Amino acid sequence: MGIRRFAGAAVVAAVLALATPAHAVTEIQWWHAMTGGNNDVIVKLANDFNASQSDYKVVPTYKGGYADTMNAGIAAFRAGTAPAILQVFEVGTATMMVATGAVKPVYKLMAETGEKFDPKAYLPTITGYYSTSKGEMLSFPFNSSSTVMWVNLDALKKADIAEIPKTWPEVFDDARKLKAAGYATCGFSNAWVTWVNLEQLSAWHNVPLATKANGLDGFDTKLVFNGPLQVRHLQNLIDLQKDKTYDYSGRTNTGEGRFTSGECPIFLTSSGFFGNVSKQAKFHWTNAPMPYYPDVKDAPQNSIIGGASLWVMGGKSPEVYKGVARFLAFLSDTDRQVYIHKASGYLPITKAAYAKAKEEGFYKDHPYLETPLKELTNKEPTENSRGLRLGNMVQLRDVWAEEIEQALAGKKTAQQALDAAVERGNVMLRQFERTVAK
Structure with a gap:
């Protein structure tokens, strides 16, 4: 037992x-x-x-x-x-x-x-x-x-464009040719409007978006992106928007499908768009570095x-x-x-x-897949191109985009829109700074 x-x-x-x-x-x-x-x-x-x-x-x-x-x-x-x-x-x-x-x-x-x-x-x-x-x-x-320029190679061939554009003036000229070749609603466009046309534009041309190394060196930073380069670029977009040589595609990446569908043959957005392009685009494609203004000293610098x-x-x-x-x-x-x-x-x-x-x-x-790496390592980063670190950045981007949209709609000049974006943004940065100090 x-x-x-x-x-x-x-x-x-x-x-x-x-x-x-x-x-x-x-x-x-x-x-x-x-x-x-x-x-x-x-x-x-x-x-x-x-x-x-x-x-x-x-x-x-x-x-x-x-x-x-x-x-x-x-x-x-x-x-x-x-x-x-x-x-x-x-x-x-x-x-x-x-x-x-x-x-x-x-x-x-x-x-x-x-x-x-x-x-x-x-x-x-x-x-x-x-x-x-x-x-x-x-x-x-x-x-x-990083931001890159996605290009529909079949569209360039159709418009008799021999080379991928390198500068902004070349992009503008090629977009007009593409429009004449049948891409009537969009010669070129972009996603992430403030990232591409303010944040990356400034770093790529080695001009400040904000003081204190764009906020990396302190939360007491002040926005300064209402300078000659940024105003000039926005004015170009305003002028080109009138006949759809440039056509606005929204604040985030919801408009990226305009590239993969073939509607917009030149499109600036994230290099992370690769997965969608490779699976959805039914045409020959590639990407290239962001365009630059050739008369800006030492451009291009490096991307962020x-x-x-x-x-x-x-x-x-x-x-x-x-x-x-x-x-x-x-x-x-x-x-x-x-x-x-x-x-x-x-x-x-x-x-x-x-x-x-x-x-x-x-x-x-x-x-x-190497394009963004080449952009990031193009030159040794400067105070203007190390990156950016701004409080309430999600809300800031909405304010900046709102002002850009006002300008594209013809309700403000480029200077008025960016002055307002800077002024409103600085108020938000001071609010963030006070919150951090508590």
Whole structure:
């Protein structure tokens, strides 16, 4: 009888042992804003990391567009339910920086967890955007892009245009030819109106958008983009809008389909548009660097990045932070960065990944994926081209776009519109500065 009891107890113990995991897996929530093919990349990265070890499980969750994801993360932090990792677009950087207690700076996380981390391994034009003035990385660059000019090569051929335009005057002339060749509603256009026509335009020509290195050196920055270059460019768009040589396509990227449909044969937007172009365009296409005004001294300079980075949220356990650090190290692997670059069109964030893609001859067959890298590294960044870090940037862009729209509609001159955009924007910056000082 005693033997039977012992045997029964042993069976129960064995079953319980099988039912109980050897150790608990630490879950890492990752909220993001990626859709379509880029969502597939995120899911694959999480799955590959989870398969590579048994201590942590990264769980990616789509939370809407960039602004929605950032707002959801901040609201969740206040409610005590924030994810461990939050993807935030580049214009949300200043807001995240001053969210006291809400974030764990990446440089501190990596130092505390002892994970391998060398800030110098990353492309400085990318990391500079997400670092302090001392070079300390606050967030982890993830999907970085820049503005490029997408070109319908079949349309250029139809209009007898032999070469892709390099300067703004050439773009304007070619757009008139394209319009005459049958592209009646749009010779050229752009998405992200303020990013392309104010932020990138200023950096590409080495003129300031704002003081204090466009806000990177202090929140007491003041907007100054109502200068001769920006006014001249907006006036050109106003004049060309009248007969649709240029045609406005909205504040965000909702108008990008005008390029892939064939309506707008020249279109400036993010290099991250690659996935949609490669799948949807039914014509021969490529991209090229942003145009520049050839009479502006030393232009072109270098472009600044768009896209997003990964912020580590505050208030998590040491176990979660160890897992997050492991995951960021995993993402930094050279081969993994090359995969992300090739699969998504976003930039490799490390010098080694860029070098490997070049060594493999990847850009011979895919030159359009190197265009933004060439722009970002065209020259050593200056005070005017390191990037920008302005408080309330989402709201600022809306104000700037509103004034540009007034000008394009003929209700204001270019100078009046940009003067108003600067004046209204500076009021908002002072409000942000007072909030930070509290």
